[in-house]
Amino acid sequence: MTQFCGLDFGTSNSTLGRVDAEGHPQLVALENGQKTIPSVLFFGFEDDDVHFGREAVAEYVTGADGRLMRSLKSVLGTALYADTTRVKARRLGFGEIIGLFVGEMKRRAEAELGHELTQVVMGRPVHFVDDDEDADRQAQHQLEAAVRAQGFRDIQFQFEPIAAALDYERQAGSEKLALIVDLGGGTSDFSLVRVSPDRAGHPDRSQDILATAGVHIGGTDFDRLLAMSRVMPKLGLGSRTLDGKRHLPVAPYFDLSTWHRINRLYDAKAIRDLRSTMREAREAERVETFVMLVEERLGHRLIGAVEDAKIALSDRESLAFTFPVRDRAIETDMTVAQLGEALAASIERLEMTIGETLLQAGVVAGAVDSLILTGGSTLVPAVAGRLQALFPEAEVVRTDVLGSVGLGLALEAKRVFG
Incomplete structure (x- = not known):
């Protein structure tokens, strides 16, 4: 009975993954059999209840009186994090609200699995906040505090694009130089990684991560x-x-x-x-x-x-x-x-950040074997077209755009805690 999991708290959607007895990562059903849950809360004023995910959206869309909260991840590390929002007679901080959502994910997963979860690898973008290391560290501390308050005792972090690489690596037949493109709801991250079946079980993969870069642009x-x-x-x-x-x-x-x-x-x-x-x-x-x-x-x-x-x-x-x-x-x-x-200016910034990633690694675009796309924003035609134009020789691999990070985080949790 494993007490560890991987948790991808996303700007738009979230997942929780665990590794089964055979060592295969799986996403836990968190909402009516669905393995993703929209990162949305609705504070109902009529029923004095908190609704989550699709149910929260449904309450709002049907006109129920209340307060909808979405894109909470975007406030981490920013001045907005210190704000509070009024819920009837109460004022709640963003840390409390994020904690409510993560705590509900934990509760639902524990009910599905039948045991407590106390250890977690959390996903994080390469940069919560662009060009501000102090704010970036603060964002991770804020997220860690919110998660710890929900009963997770051991908390580790892994970059979201690296988690996506771990998921892809399970199906790689040979060593490849892969650019992981993770375009999420709030951030876009890029990682140049060596992946191969032989490297998958190594406890220290730091030498295989050639470069990472990110920018606070997303869906x-x-x-x-x-x-x-x-x-x-x-x-x-x-x-x-x-x-x-x-x-x-x-x-x-x-x-x-x-x-x-x-x-x-x-x-x-x-x-x-x-x-x-x-x-x-x-x-x-x-x-x-x-x-x-x-x-x-x-x-x-x-x-x-x-x-x-x-x-x-x-x-x-x-x-x-x-x-x-x-x-x-x-x-x-x-x-x-x-x-x-x-989106032209944003796509240009994405392209510049990809250039920085390649420059860090001392690699030219033609050396990239695989372009691994994850995150819903990779489906936007102008974005997908530009990425493929930058790497015309690379194999384009479309992962589970909403689930690959959670699966990779589950594999990382097994390595760290298993």
Whole structure:
């Protein structure tokens, strides 16, 4: 009976893996037989209960009164971590909220497995926070404290792309030089790793990790950029005041497009400021729709619809986007080309970070044998196309985009604790 596991707490989705008696890693079903659980909580004001995962999303979408929390990983190491959020009469810190979610994952896994879990290898991005080592260390400490408070006694960390490499290595037939591309909900990480069946059981793999680099760009940033490009102009972004002397403030549109900032707009002062902006706006009707949307607390639902549109553009060229707000609708078109244009600067940053990874290792792109793609954002056409163009000779390996990190962390947990 193993008391260890690997836990991938993701920006958008989370998994928990363990190794079975035959040494095979498996993901534990955490929600109605599903092996992934969306990293979402909903504090219900009507039933005074906390809902998790798909159930949390369903509560919110059906219009239940409460507070939705998502993209919690994105606040680690940032100034936002010190903020609190009001849940009826209580104010909760982000560490407590993250702990609630991790604790629920632990409880569900223990119920599924029939025994306690006390040892865990947690996944972490290469950089929680870009270009700030102190903030990055602080982010790991914050996550460790939240996890330890839920009853895990022994906690280790492993880079998420390295975990993905461990999962891939089980099926590698020979030694390869692999670039692991892990594009998650909040971060993008790159690791150049030697993988082979012979190396898989070695306790120290540090010499096989030739280089790692990461950047704080991920799927939720893609959602924000698509929303800012195609949706927010329909709510007044880019328009001017009545006197034509200045543009409307950008900050509220940025907040509405950013998962973990949306709740800020629901404060009474924020709504008063929006109404003031509406009175000064040349295109007041568009801003009025913004005010209505905030009054109805539809922000997360709107960005969820944008995320759905982004995903839909993975296998179609265009779509018509419509989102109802009272007796009105936000309507725009979205195409693969427009998505690529919105993401162009971010894709350039991803490409620069890949270049840094190769430079660290002293390796040219042509020497890479395998391009291992994990994380849901690798499915975005503009991203996938650019990656393949950078490494035209490499074998492209698509892992379980949502589960490979959790499986690799389970293998790492067996090595560390088994």
